[in-house]
Amino acid sequence: MAETHRKLSFVQRAFRPKPDDLGRSVAQGAALTFLGIGIRTAITFGSMAVLARLLTPADFGHVAMATVVTELAALFANFGFGAILIQRLRISRIQIDTMFWSACVLGVLLTLAVLVTSLFAGKLFNDPVVGELLQVMGVMFILEELTVVPRSLLTRMLMFRQDMVVQIGMMLIRAGAGIFLAWSGWGVWSLAMASLAGSTAQMLAYAFVTGYRPRLRFSRSFLANTWRTNGGYFGNGFLFYANANLDLFLIGRLLGAGALGYYQNARALTDEIRARIAIPLQQVLFPAFSALQHDMDRFRAGILRSGRLLSLAVVPIGFGIGAVADELVPLLYGDQWLEMIPILKIISVGAGLRAATTIGIPIFNATNRLGLSFRLYLANTVICLGAIVVGSLWGLTGAAYAVLFGTGVALVFFRISIGLVGMDTRDLGRILGAPTVASVLMFVIVAMVRVPVLAVTDSIALQMAILVTVGVAAYVVSILLIAPAYVSDLRGLLTKFASRQKAA
Numbered sequence: 001m002a003e004t005h006r007k008l009s010f011v012q013r014a015f016r017p018k019p020d021d022l023g024r025s026v027a028q029g030a031a032l033t034f035l036g037i038g039i040r041t042a043i044t045f046g047s048m049a050v051l052a053r054l055l056t057p058a059d060f061g062h063v064a065m066a067t068v069v070t071e072l073a074a075l076f077a078n079f080g081f082g083a084i085l086i087q088r089l090r091i092s093r094i095q096i097d098t099m100f101w102s103a104c105v106l107g108v109l110l111t112l113a114v115l116v117t118s119l120f121a122g123k124l125f126n127d128p129v130v131g132e133l134l135q136v137m138g139v140m141f142i143l144e145e146l147t148v149v150p151r152s153l154l155t156r157m158l159m160f161r162q163d164m165v166v167q168i169g170m171m172l173i174r175a176g177a178g179i180f181l182a183w184s185g186w187g188v189w190s191l192a193m194a195s196l197a198g199s200t201a202q203m204l205a206y207a208f209v210t211g212y213r214p215r216l217r218f219s220r221s222f223l224a225n226t227w228r229t230n231g232g233y234f235g236n237g238f239l240f241y242a243n244a245n246l247d248l249f250l251i252g253r254l255l256g257a258g259a260l261g262y263y264q265n266a267r268a269l270t271d272e273i274r275a276r277i278a279i280p281l282q283q284v285l286f287p288a289f290s291a292l293q294h295d296m297d298r299f300r301a302g303i304l305r306s307g308r309l310l311s312l313a314v315v316p317i318g319f320g321i322g323a324v325a326d327e328l329v330p331l332l333y334g335d336q337w338l339e340m341i342p343i344l345k346i347i348s349v350g351a352g353l354r355a356a357t358t359i360g361i362p363i364f365n366a367t368n369r370l371g372l373s374f375r376l377y378l379a380n381t382v383i384c385l386g387a388i389v390v391g392s393l394w395g396l397t398g399a400a401y402a403v404l405f406g407t408g409v410a411l412v413f414f415r416i417s418i419g420l421v422g423m424d425t426r427d428l429g430r431i432l433g434a435p436t437v438a439s440v441l442m443f444v445i446v447a448m449v450r451v452p453v454l455a456v457t458d459s460i461a462l463q464m465a466i467l468v469t470v471g472v473a474a475y476v477v478s479i480l481l482i483a484p485a486y487v488s489d490l491r492g493l494l495t496k497f498a499s500r501q502k503a504a
Contacts, residue, residue, distance in 0.1 A: 036164040040171055045332060047175035048265075052333040054182040055190070057261030063191045064264040065125045065252045066133040068245045069117050070140070081106075085152040093215070095222050100149040100214045102223060107145030114138030125252055129188065136192050143199040149214075150206035166205040174198030247388045247399050263396050265333065266343040267403070270321060270351035300421050303363065307418075307431035311356040312486050315432070316475045318352025319439035323446040323471060327464035346400035350407030352439065356432055357410045360417030367420055376413050383409050434483035442475040 081099040085091055118134035154163045178194030186193065247267075252260040321328065325344045329337055364373035384406040391402030415428050446467050453466050479486060 036168060039168050043168070043171045043175050047179060049332050050179050051182055051191075052265075052337060054179070055187065056258075057265075057337065058257040059188040059191065059261070060265055061252065061257030061259070061261035062127065062129045062133060062188045064248050064260050065127055065130045065257065066121070066137055066192075068125075068249050068252070069114060069121060069130075069134055070137050071245050081148050081152075083152075085149065086156045091156075094217050094219050096149060096153070096212075097215050097217045098219045098222050099152075101218055103145040103148040104142075107142040110141040110145075111138045114141065125249075127252070127257060129257075133188070133192050136189075136196065140196055140199045143196075143203045146203045147206045150210040150212045153210055153212060154206075162209050166202060166209060169205055170198045170202040173201040246385055247392070247403070250388070250392045251396065251399060259396060262337065262340040263343055263399065265337065266340040266347055266400070269344060270318065270348045296421060300423055303359065303418060303421065303423065304427060304430065307356070307359050308486050309490065310359055311352075311432050311435045312479070312483075312490065314355040315352040315435040316439045316442060316471075318348050318350065318355070319443045320446075320468070320471055320475075321348040321351070322346075323443045324464055324467050327460050327467065331460050331464055343396050343400045346397070347403050350404045353432065353436065354407045354410045356435075357414035360414045363417045363420060369420060372420075373417075376416060380406075380409050380413055430485070434479065434486055437482065438475050438478035441478050442471045445474040446471045 081103045085096065085099055114134055115138050118131040118138070120131070121134055122128040122131040124130075151163065151166075154160075174194045174197060177197040178190050181190035181193055184190075248260065248264060251263050322345045325341050325348065329341050329344065333340070361373075384402070387402040387405045388399060391398035391400075391405075394401075411428075411432075415425060418424075418427055418431075449470050450467065453463055457463060457466075
């Protein structure tokens with residue numbers, strides 16, 4: 001009986017979370033997010049360094065082709081069930097259970113859809129391996145949908161520490177399984193089975209951490225009332241899918257699995273900025289912004305501080321990856337991946353700026369402006385996909401320049417998002433300006449010292465260590481000199497986090 005009470009107590013607390021000390025909770029969430037970023041990035045790079053030497057570019061290309069199909073199914077999985085639970089000021093137990101069973105049904109339907117697609121995927125991609133991979137990877141949708149409600153409740157309750165632990169555990173299991181299977185000679189199947197192992201571990205962990213157990217209850221009226229909002233999340237998800245996967249389809253179809261392997265890994269490396277930093281921070285900001293949606297002054301102040309902290313972290317990473325690409329690729333992937341160096345240089349320059357603009361997404365969500373978000377994203381999709389279609393005529397390099405062009409489009413729509421809360425172009429500059437200037441200076445300084453560094457040592461690892469050290473020092477000094485407001489924001493974040501730790 002005591003155990004049941006504990007589980008229900010967690011769910012009941014999620015009905016209407018108390019906004020007390022919201023700033024400190026968000027500060028702790030942001031600090032934990034950045035801590036998790038470092039750990040997850042280390043796991044990703046460490047496992048990739050091993051897998052890239054055990055597998056071939058074609059192995060990664062086969063999985064990237066299959067991902068085009070699974071990502072299409074995944075956008076249906078992101079139908080807004082979890083976001084509904086986070087965004088509403090009040091929720092009830094039957095609403096929580098309704099979202100759970102809806103997600104489960106959706107997961108089963110998506111798994112069946114992927115299995116059917118696998119029957120003709122080989123002809124679609126001109127690669128028979130893709131269909132076989134999909135028959136395994138499709139099962140992950142059932143597992144993923146089982147985590148929607150438990151993870152959303154953790155986010156709603158601002159329990160970011162528990163979420164971080166689950167995510168890190170999942171990545172360790174996935175990385176360990178992938179390396180073991182690749183070493184055992186499973187080839188491309190090691191990547192697919194590792195993802196399945198990670199999804200299984202994640203589902204079990206969220207069930208254990210939250211203690212949530214669904215009841216056999218369902219509200220058709222609640223589902224119907226949220227259908228329009230769900231459709232808004234789905235519509236934006238569909239456009240995100242088109243932006244993220246059409247280039248993979250074209251390159252895989254026209255240039256083959258090997259070429260796609262180079263392109264996909266170059267893009268994936270820069271996407272780490274968004275996936276490991278920007279998106280996790282969105283999960284912190286969405287519930288916080290939702291709680292502040294009726295206090296516009298605090299809302300704007302929160303956007304400014306959060307935007308500056310995000311850009312302070314992500315913009316230099318993009319420029320930095322481009323600055324050391326010549327050393328990073330052979331060191332991380334091995335000599336068989338050298339062809340991806342020019343692609344990585346082009347894509348990475350805009351990756352940090354693009355990641356910084358993702359703070360606009362929780363602004364649209366928190367203000368419930370999903371219709372406007374959809375229309376803007378539609379325009380962004382048409383423009384960017386048109387650029388990719390044209391760029392692909394020049395092969396991998398053309399597609400990379402099309403991705404870089406998309407960064408400019410993202411900046412325009414970010415300006416529109418902050419305009420929803422009364423902010424203007426000057427605020428855009430206050431968010432992105434200083435980190436961009438400091439990053440450009442860093443890029444130039446690294447380029448200037450490269451020649452003498454290469455003359456000093458032949459060790460690629462030592463060359464990269466020196467260049468990274470010089471780049472970090474140049475960036476830090478530049479920020480200290482030209483951006484005291486950013487330093488103040490960072491100091492305030494660290495102070496709040498330290499006080500929170502002492503109180504705990």
